[in-house]
Amino acid sequence: MLALSLGATLLAGPAAQAAVTPEGDVSPGTGDSYWSTGGSSSQAVAIGQSSPGSLMMNGGSTLASGQVTIGTDGAAGGEVELSDAGTSWAIANDAYIGFFGGALVEVMNGASVSTGSTALGYYAGSTGKIVVKGAGSQWSATSVVVGSSGNAQFNVTDSGKVTTSGNLDVQGGSGVGILNLGVSGNTTLVDVGGTFTNNGTVNVFALGNITGGIYLPVTATSFAGGGTLNFWGGSVAEGVGAFAVSDYTEYTTPLVGQNLSGARVNAGDGELIVVFADNAGTGNLEINEVASPLPSGYSYYEVVQIEMSGLTNSEIILSFELGAGVDEDNIYAWKLVGENWQEIDLEDTLGTYEQEYFNMMVDGGGVYALGVVPEPSTYAALIGACVLAFVCLRRRLRS
Template sequence: MNLKRYKLTSLLAAPLFLGGALHGQLYWDTNGSTAGAGTIADGTWDAAATANWTTDSAGAAATVDYTTGAITDVVFSAGADMTSAVVVISGTQALSSITIEEGDVAFSGSAFSNASSGNILFTVGDSASATFSQDLGAVNGDFNVLGSGNLSINAIRGGSYMTKSGDGTLTVNRLDGYLIVDAGKVIYTGSVGAKLKNTTVNADGTLELTGSAFDGVNRNLTLNGSFIMAAGLSQGVNYLNGAGSISGGAGASLTVQNGTFSGTITDISLIANSGAHTLADGSSMEFTIGADTVSNSISGSGTINLNGLFTFDLSGADLTEGNSWLVVDVDTLTETFGATFSIADFTESSGVWTYDFNSQLVFSEATGYLTVVPEPSTFALLAGCLGLTFVMLRRRR
């Protein structure tokens, strides 16, 4: 009875052992059987010509070529001595995952193909960096960039779902696919192409655009983290939903069509075209007021429901009498100022909002303008002058 139990246990354990072997790791190693990989570990990654790989994590075993290694989970590098590497990929290489544990690794040359059914997993360790200057091809990736690590990808074009995790930064010039930013930052430059599809930014994530990113105005942005736009950049989405934060440099604008947003918007203009968009109760939008007529605004030809909070940054405002700023373009929009709409530090009466600290500054829901009106004393003086003129004319008669 005990013998039978022993044999059954052995049979069950055997596949587990084999599975572990098949899912081992292949380590980059450019110094042969000497421990480590080499401080400067430059080399060529090809299929079967160059022996720059080892199955020994310490790097003390003899090296083999990539095909002989027969493992598609690769690590840079063996040991812990590598500080930098320039790696030229010769011919398309199939892999399941690639990990950069330490150092600065610069890749160039050919693309990747996927050795498994899922996404290729890119992992970059804390303080490490990896740069892929080539087009990685029609593959999908997940990107786990840890701590202060950095991963830079020129182009990846799989077209499906890709996820960014870890606190580090992913910079990409072109990503064809649906992006989920779970944590850390993604910087999309758009220098190679604007190909983002529907995008989700979760609470611990940041998406920063320094160039065009979305492949048209019919993509959706679900935002519960941070969304940052470079100065002067214009982008468009269909649905904008969530409770995150949107900010931008001077002249940045975001066009939206539908959805409900309950987060914060700072220093960008919002353009509502077609559809119906709602800035919900709990949302806030800040307008930076500058010289006469200079501010961000809400405009467009669509419908917008304003149920949240407006704030005016007056630190750089020119509050000369007569100056005005178009905040909401009521002539082209179909707008509604809801029951929960309010303006910070302003008091409302019949749709006219007066600044609590300067009664000359008023916002009108009817016109959409923030205006510096003449002081009441000026009105009184003008009225007095008109009255005196009338009396003098009467006396002359």
């Protein structure tokens, strides 16, 4: 059985000061008074035009805009981050997240965005991604299209919420749309005032130590479409939009010839939870600790090896108990290749820290490590990073 222990508690830094910070290629330009005076509902805004641009809002800052375009040109990209309770962006007209280029918008820790219609991945060749996470974090729109003609992803986790007065469409034709929903509590993540149409892909994940039972992550006036619907850690339940989360299977010895479809395997008394897809099939699972150090400069818990065989779908979610106060931005990961640690590219994956658990997508077995970068000038103490088996994990896109 796994025996994983927690290190010191990571303390939060000082509260952020209210700020609206544009950088790079933005319109209005970075020196325009628009950004420092609360904006205007008649002012069109572009982030990332012919070259990259970004916007950061935090500490309860507010901004008003007209139409917003992020990732305007195919050669450019735009990134926006809103964080902290009270931080809000009121967009009076439509919002294009990935117009011809690429765009990432993150709304976290109680921040909010309100728009007219929202389109992710608007033109062919564009990419658009929105992440809404944390209690009180919200994206409100008259309508949402995920993957208009480009590629798009909308992630909603950790009690974040998306609401529309009209329809929400996940596309799967000329555009490729993916909606990822992380269920870690009994809250509705997507509330659609009109029709919820899935012609793309909707993935629903049971995260952390959520109790087995029936959950309702999506509500809508009506449902339509024939797209793909995938569940990890459970299955579709009776009732439209309902998700039946599985109870735990306790791990004490290797599991052999077991049906793992939709299973949640509890190893180390809840310290590591392995979550399987609803089409995982029958196979074998073994979890072992491995004595191996991380690269210098990082703290860690342990190295863990996951071995799986015989499964139809070996993509799994690993939920690891870290406790409270971990800063997700300081987490890095490696894979053991031969005798060397190889750092994993953490961009654009499904990792999320919520409800004291860190959750990440895994594709197959192997030996993996998760480490935390020390920041002595910011924190009074450092948490020992956990080390566990996984292949990929999302890290914020930061310059």
